[in-house]
Amino acid sequence: MKTVITLARAAVTEHVRRKLVLFFVGMALLAGLGLVYVSLNQDLSANLIGATVGLATVLSLTLLQGMATLAAVAVSMNNIGRPFSDGEAMLMLARPVARWQYALGRLLASMALVVGLCFLLAALLQGVNLIENRDLGWQLWGHWATQAFNLMLLVSITTLMSALVKNPVLAAFVGFFVYTSSNTISTLYLYVTTGRVGGAFGAVVTALWYLTPKRLISPLALDQIQQSGDLVGASSMMLIQSNGLRIAWAVSYLVATVLLTFALVQRKEL
Amino acid sequence: MTAAVEVSGLVKHYPRSKRGLDGIDLTVGEGEVFALLGPNGAGKTTFVKCLLALLQPTSGTVELFGQPVSSPAARRGVGFVPESPRFPDYLSGREVLKLHGRLIGLPAPDLDGIIDERLIAADLDDAPKRVKAYSKGMVRRLAMAQALMGEPRLVLLDEPTADLDPIGRRDVRNQIAELKQRGATVILNSHLLSEVERLCDHAAIVHKGRIVVKGPMDELVPEGQDLESVFVDLIEKAGS
Structure with a gap:
């Protein structure tokens, strides 16, 4: 474990010094200031969404969530492919370091940064909510906790892609596509389960549904979908009814992705 | 034997x-x-x-x-100097040696002393802060220094x-x-x-x-x- 922590610390230093983390933290703070301005300026809120309160919360769910997603991709796209292709990994793997330890160290560093960013965003939004006199309470923290888990899943998928392809930009795009495809596949699978889609296409969709990541559902997001009457959205999210089963599935997917990454890294040549 | x-x-x-x-x-x-x-x-x-x-x-x-x-x-x-050594650009020479010292399990209290010794021997004690700014020769000397960490x-x-x-x-x-x-x-x-x-x-x-x-x-x-x-x-x- 000492080796993994040493490698993870080095990877965190890499991201911090490459100013990637500082960029996203800076953007978060900037966005936070914007949200504070919006929440204090009630006329602007009224003009934009026809409501005097809640605009900051609405914006937060899209703007900051999107930014956290970008951050997760950015800190994981270089995890395996680049250090193996440019030879940076060679000297470390010539040490008594197992390849899975190397991969796990870099993976944990990316995950720790993403979880830290989610915590920062949650704290920021708690502040904005207080200014808006709107207390989302546990739902806000629950939202960012599920978001942190989902982004760890995105980190693991992007890292897996970076073990498959040398080009970090391609790894980032494919990782992001696989992660975001899960909502579309879930919606299609809903049509399969309700009998509206069948045959060969239905079988393909079913196979894809089992292969795509299962994300945790934010209490806030589900609440909003249900309030807005988006029955398809809500139903596709609830394809797995039991909370426990949903968590077990999501965790299993995360573990499987990590194990697959280890297997690929084990076979990589330097 | x-x-x-x-x-x-x-x-x-x-x-x-x-x-x-x-x-x-x-x-x-x-x-x-x-x-x-x-x-x-x-x-x-x-x-x-x-x-x-x-x-x-x-x-x-x-x-x-x-x-x-x-x-x-x-x-x-085992110490190794590859044909084209490559270190993380964002680390200093000292940090590279510290990383390798930790990976081979050198005792933490002795690490700084060993690193000083290696940096002086490699004539890198007053090298630029980041490896990114090192010349090819300096990178090779750093590679030799890391290979000799911990008396292989x-x-x-x-x-x-x-x-x-x-x-x-x-x-x-x-x-x-x-x-x-x-x-x-x-x-x-x-x-x-x-x-x-x-x-x-x-x-x-x-x-x-x-x-x-x-x-x-x-x-x-x-x-x-x-x-x-x-x-x-x-x-x-x-x-x-």
């Missing part, structure tokens, strides 16, 4: 390439300074990478001090004097002489045959992935000849 390196039937084939290793058997005893010679593309670097499990052999076995190299523990006490029992040097000025080359020669004196095993892969002749007590000449000849240096180079002429003769004969 356990051999430092024991290689048996080592074959490495690359897909879509003829280059590789074609059945290498080699034993390097503890305390030997062993030269691996051969023309470009002979398979020397592939061999060194197989010794460290950086490449997976197609077949054959590699053992370091009696342990299969696939086990990370076998690489404890086996040191693998792949073209260690490339990119170095005459003073840097002399320093590497002195470091190899010190390793020899300390009883460490050194495997040196170099094209500078005069240096090899001066430093090494055993050698193997590799050509097209096979060992053409191996043995003690004084048996390989008859009196009145030098290593360069022996090497050229052998490669020309093997090539024909």
Whole structure:
């Protein structure tokens, strides 16, 4: 474990010094200031969404969530492919370091940064909510906790892609596509389960549904979908009814992705 | 006595390439300074990478001090300078050495002292802060410094004097002489045959992935000849 922590610390230093983390933290703070301005300026809120309160919360769910997603991709796209292709990994793997330890160290560093960013965003939004006199309470923290888990899943998928392809930009795009495809596949699978889609296409969709990541559902997001009457959205999210089963599935997917990454890294040549 | 390196039937084939290793058997005893010679593309670097499990052999076995190299523990006490060393750009030379010191399990209280010693020996104590700003020669000196962290029992040097000025080359020669004196095993892969002749007590000449000849240096180079002429003769004969 000492080796993994040493490698993870080095990877965190890499991201911090490459100013990637500082960029996203800076953007978060900037966005936070914007949200504070919006929440204090009630006329602007009224003009934009026809409501005097809640605009900051609405914006937060899209703007900051999107930014956290970008951050997760950015800190994981270089995890395996680049250090193996440019030879940076060679000297470390010539040490008594197992390849899975190397991969796990870099993976944990990316995950720790993403979880830290989610915590920062949650704290920021708690502040904005207080200014808006709107207390989302546990739902806000629950939202960012599920978001942190989902982004760890995105980190693991992007890292897996970076073990498959040398080009970090391609790894980032494919990782992001696989992660975001899960909502579309879930919606299609809903049509399969309700009998509206069948045959060969239905079988393909079913196979894809089992292969795509299962994300945790934010209490806030589900609440909003249900309030807005988006029955398809809500139903596709609830394809797995039991909370426990949903968590077990999501965790299993995360573990499987990590194990697959280890297997690929084990076979990589330097 | 356990051999430092024991290689048996080592074959490495690359897909879509003829280059590789074609059945290498080699034993390097503890305390030997062993030269691996051969023309470009002979398979020397592939061999060194197989010794460290950086490449997976197609077949054959590699053992370091009696342990299969696939086990990370076998690489404890091994220092390595690759042909083109590459360090994380964002770290300083000191941080690179600290990282490697931790990876080989050097005790934390001693680490700073060891690093100072290595940086001074490599003439990098007042080097720029980030490795990114290092010259090629400085990177190579840093590679040598990290390889010698923790007094390794086996040191693998792949073209260690490339990119170095005459003073840097002399320093590497002195470091190899010190390793020899300390009883460490050194495997040196170099094209500078005069240096090899001066430093090494055993050698193997590799050509097209096979060992053409191996043995003690004084048996390989008859009196009145030098290593360069022996090497050229052998490669020309093997090539024909």
